[in-house]
Amino acid sequence: MAEPQGYLMLVLHAHLPFVRHPEHEEFLEEDWLYEAITETYLPILRMLEGFEHDGCKACFTMSLTPPLCEMLADGLLQDRYLARLGRLQDLAEKEIGRTENTPFHAAAWQYKEHFAECRRIFEQSWGRNIVAGFRHYQEQGFLEVITCGATHGFLPLMASEPAVRAQIQVATANYHKHFGRDPKGIWLPECAYAPGIDRYLREAGIEFFFMDTHGIAFGAPRPRYGNYRPVFCPSGTAAFARDAESSKQVWSSEEGYPGDVDYREFYRDLGYDGDYAYIRPYLHRDGVRRNVGLKYHRITGRVALGEKQPYNPHHAREKAAVHAGNFLFNRQHQMRWLNGVLGTQPVIVSPYDAELFGHWWSEGPQFLDFLMRKTFYDQEEVELITPPRFLDRQRRHQVIEPCASSWGDKGYYEVWLNGSNDWIYRHLHAAEMRMQELAQRFQHPDALQERALKQAARELLLAQSSDWAFIMTTGTMVAYAEKRTRDHLHNFNGLFLQLVENRLEEPWLGELEWKNNIFSEVDYRVYA
Amino acid sequence: MSDQSPGPTESLRSGAGLSGEAPLPNPGRSGFLTVRDRRQILDKLPSIQRSPVLADDVPPDAVDEDSPPPPQPPPPEPPPVAEAHMDWGSPIPDHYAMDRVTALARDPHWLFVYWELMGGRLERLRFKYSREIVENARWVLKVQATPHLQTEFVDIDPRAASWYIKVTPNTRYLVELGFFTSEGRYEAVCRSREILTPRQGISPVVDEHWMVRSEDLRRLLLAGGAWPELKATPGSSDRNVSISRAEHPRAAAFFSGRLLDRRELEELQEGRNAPH
Numbered sequence: 001m002a003e004p005q006g007y008l009m010l011v012l013h014a015h016l017p018f019v020r021h022p023e024h025e026e027f028l029e030e031d032w033l034y035e036a037i038t039e040t041y042l043p044i045l046r047m048l049e050g051f052e053h054d055g056c057k058a059c060f061t062m063s064l065t066p067p068l069c070e071m072l073a074d075g076l077l078q079d080r081y082l083a084r085l086g087r088l089q090d091l092a093e094k095e096i097g098r099t100e101n102t103p104f105h106a107a108a109w110q111y112k113e114h115f116a117e118c119r120r121i122f123e124q125s126w127g128r129n130i131v132a133g134f135r136h137y138q139e140q141g142f143l144e145v146i147t148c149g150a151t152h153g154f155l156p157l158m159a160s161e162p163a164v165r166a167q168i169q170v171a172t173a174n175y176h177k178h179f180g181r182d183p184k185g186i187w188l189p190e191c192a193y194a195p196g197i198d199r200y201l202r203e204a205g206i207e208f209f210f211m212d213t214h215g216i217a218f219g220a221p222r223p224r225y226g227n228y229r230p231v232f233c234p235s236g237t238a239a240f241a242r243d244a245e246s247s248k249q250v251w252s253s254e255e256g257y258p259g260d261v262d263y264r265e266f267y268r269d270l271g272y273d274g275d276y277a278y279i280r281p282y283l284h285r286d287g288v289r290r291n292v293g294l295k296y297h298r299i300t301g302r303v304a305l306g307e308k309q310p311y312n313p314h315h316a317r318e319k320a321a322v323h324a325g326n327f328l329f330n331r332q333h334q335m336r337w338l339n340g341v342l343g344t345q346p347v348i349v350s351p352y353d354a355e356l357f358g359h360w361w362s363e364g365p366q367f368l369d370f371l372m373r374k375t376f377y378d379q380e381e382v383e384l385i386t387p388p389r390f391l392d393r394q395r396r397h398q399v400i401e402p403c404a405s406s407w408g409d410k411g412y413y414e415v416w417l418n419g420s421n422d423w424i425y426r427h428l429h430a431a432e433m434r435m436q437e438l439a440q441r442f443q444h445p446d447a448l449q450e451r452a453l454k455q456a457a458r459e460l461l462l463a464q465s466s467d468w469a470f471i472m473t474t475g476t477m478v479a480y481a482e483k484r485t486r487d488h489l490h491n492f493n494g495l496f497l498q499l500v501e502n503r504l505e506e507p508w509l510g511e512l513e514w515k516n517n518i519f520s521e522v523d524y525r526v527y528a
Numbered sequence: 529m530s531d532q533s534p535g536p537t538e539s540l541r542s543g544a545g546l547s548g549e550a551p552l553p554n555p556g557r558s559g560f561l562t563v564r565d566r567r568q569i570l571d572k573l574p575s576i577q578r579s580p581v582l583a584d585d586v587p588p589d590a591v592d593e594d595s596p597p598p599p600q601p602p603p604p605e606p607p608p609v610a611e612a613h614m615d616w617g618s619p620i621p622d623h624y625a626m627d628r629v630t631a632l633a634r635d636p637h638w639l640f641v642y643w644e645l646m647g648g649r650l651e652r653l654r655f656k657y658s659r660e661i662v663e664n665a666r667w668v669l670k671v672q673a674t675p676h677l678q679t680e681f682v683d684i685d686p687r688a689a690s691w692y693i694k695v696t697p698n699t700r701y702l703v704e705l706g707f708f709t710s711e712g713r714y715e716a717v718c719r720s721r722e723i724l725t726p727r728q729g730i731s732p733v734v735d736e737h738w739m740v741r742s743e744d745l746r747r748l749l750l751a752g753g754a755w756p757e758l759k760a761t762p763g764s765s766d767r768n769v770s771i772s773r774a775e776h777p778r779a780a781a782f783f784s785g786r787l788l789d790r791r792e793l794e795e796l797q798e799g800r801n802a803p804h
Contacts, residue, residue, distance in 0.1 A: 157632055222732075398737075399735075404633070412634065412726055413632075413633070417640055426642050430621075484617070491618075
């Protein structure tokens with residue numbers, strides 16, 4: 001086989017903050033998980049199933065963050081998901097009748113079939129724990145699953161080395177629990193890097209991570225190949241940088257594929273459009289109209305919501321195939337040019353939020369399927385690759401110190417540090433110091449103290465989730481984000497005081513363990 | 529008869545009196561309001577649409593007063609609207625009984641500094657100088673770029689507890705909280721750890737084994753479309769480089785949109801459909 005012109009490294013970053021509320025029979029924010037399972041994670045598993053069945057040796061990289069893995073493996077959330085899926089299947093069945101002899105009928109059938117597939121993959125294929133599915137496809141060579149910060153904490157804004165180390169090591173241990181081996185790579189939360197973070201990755205045995213473009217481009221000494229080849233950090237960890245050109249084709253709200261007129265319109269949903277009495281049983285108990293996930297209109301163009309035209313699934317699928325071909329064509333040209341300029345094969349790193357594919361861009365999983373199949377079957381200039389395979393093939397890379405950076409707006413840390421959220425850091429940093437004090441003081445705890453120490457670590461980790469600061473900046477669901485931050489800090493400080501004052505309240509501790517049960521395996525000693 | 533409108537349905541059904549008005553007619557022995565009763569009610573309510581039950585083409589005496597009117601189905605309740613989530617979480621401490629100053633780099637040009645003086649140091653200073661001197665002093669953040677020790681004093685209000693400071697890229701800083709007495713004497717109160725601001729621009733440092741000219745690297749990056757306004761002078765230094773990001777991967781319409789409520793979705797849609 002001839003050497004390719006270059007390598008395409010697709011990366012899907014799948015993450016949701018840990019949201020689990022057993023104290024309520026239903027909780028609105030849990031919908032984020034259920035929607036993502038139905039619209040993104042199960043379609044990706046179905047795609048992988050197809051690859052395995054057809055012998056299509058495509059491969060890509062996917063981060064499954066620890067909070068997401070914990071939620072996917074949680075029995076309560078699995079139960080709730082199945083109940084929700086059952087309601088969707090019931091609604092889809094009614095929709096077949098309601099839409100008969102209308103332009104919406106084809107879409108109704110698509111939903112019915114899709115939900116049936118979801119149930120098959122979720123229940124029958126993987127016994128409700130779809131993490132096992134991703135593990136299987138990794139073991140079969142289709143996927144490289146990488147980890148992320150334990151609770152997606154924003155590492156450069158942590159005040160202490162133990163706090164950064166804990167986010168990495170708790171994540172590594174959790175990955176081992178779900179995937180049966182240590183992670184080779186990591187998706188730094190928000191690609192947020194500061195010089196020295198790579199040392200903690202190296203300590204944990206992690207071999208590579210990802211950065212935004214300027215993380216390498218502005219590194220010192222200047223990178224010979226820009227962001228088109230990986231580099232080694234001084235610690236020996238490899239860094240890969242995002243390619244802006246391929247990102248723009250998908251992410252751009254103006255020029256990107258997802259805005260095509262044939263694709264499904266996100267903002268026309270049966271939850272809002274349906275007759276209220278008809279749709280009421282499928283809404284939350286408060287009866288407020290919200291998205292239910294059945295959408296019957298296409299983007300159409302720059303028209304008002306009320307003027308959107310009926311969605312045609314077949315046209316949309318064909319368009320996804322066209323866009324996949326276009327994306328591949330552009331990568332071929334890009335790589336030919338870069339190969340000529342660089343004198344070596346470029347590595348085009350194309351990372352995306354996984355939830356873009358399927359949830360926001362309904363046809364996204366089809367696009368990915370077409371893209372990877374076309375790349376594997378139809379040509380030889382572009383080769384799909386994962387970081388470990390590339391580093392095994394090509395071992396000599398420049399050593400640079402990357403630039404502090406993130407993939408957030410403006411390229412640094414402002415999204416997570418501004419007037420809307422800067423108040424949190426004095427509290428998080430104080431909690432870091434207190435946790436370190438606890439880990440050092442309690443070298444030989446009794447059984448109850450050990451439980452409290454582990455729960456204190458959980459509460460700190462949950463408070464550190466960068467999602468809360470992000471939500472405060474975007475101004476959406478701010479009350480929920482602030483509540484989560486304050487609640488976890490409150491719980492942490494309560495446990496801290498009870499431990500140092502030797503007055504642990506077991507009932508309260510038990511309640512916290514029941515509610516905030518992430519990381520059953522957490523070792524609080526990582527903070528020592 | 530004036531064209532008058534009924535009030536809220538509830539008030540008609542319940543027979544509740546309107547503010548300042550005589551009580552509404554009682555239902556007849558059948559338990560229902562007669563046509564005449566309804567017209568009497570409507571006459572009292574000038575600002576409301578007329579019910580089609582009492583359209584002008586219906587003669588006022590069309591129905592025997594003693595006969596009950598046909599039963600009317602209750603109108604459907606409107607769907608509820610999401611209420612604002614008002615629970616902002618459990619209480620957390622205002623302070624942690626510490627004396628500390630922490631500096632965080634937000635980007636190449638800004639530091640965020642916060643402080644807390646609840647660990648006893650302030651009290652010792654008040655004892656040393658007197659409470660009045662300390663509280664009337666000129667409080668500052670002493671911002672020192674290391675290792676050349678270039679120093680700047682930024683006037684602050686100590687009660688603010690945090691401040692943003694303009695700095696330069698790729699520079700190490702120490703930030704100290706202190707004050708000047710009325711005699712001009714500076715007293716340091718608390719100091720941060722050293723913080724390094726990020727680089728901004730192509731590094732002037734070259735690796736002889738991986739040589740690339742700055743101009744060639746700049747062209748390579750511009751070809752990728754990441755920074756169309758990237759400018760670099762020969763032998764570029766960080767101060768001469770500006771960045772404008774044409775695109776960023778977390779376009780708000782995709783990521784944050786999943787967390788938008790309906791009102792925000794509609795505003796976003798209006799923005800998308802705004803004429804060019």
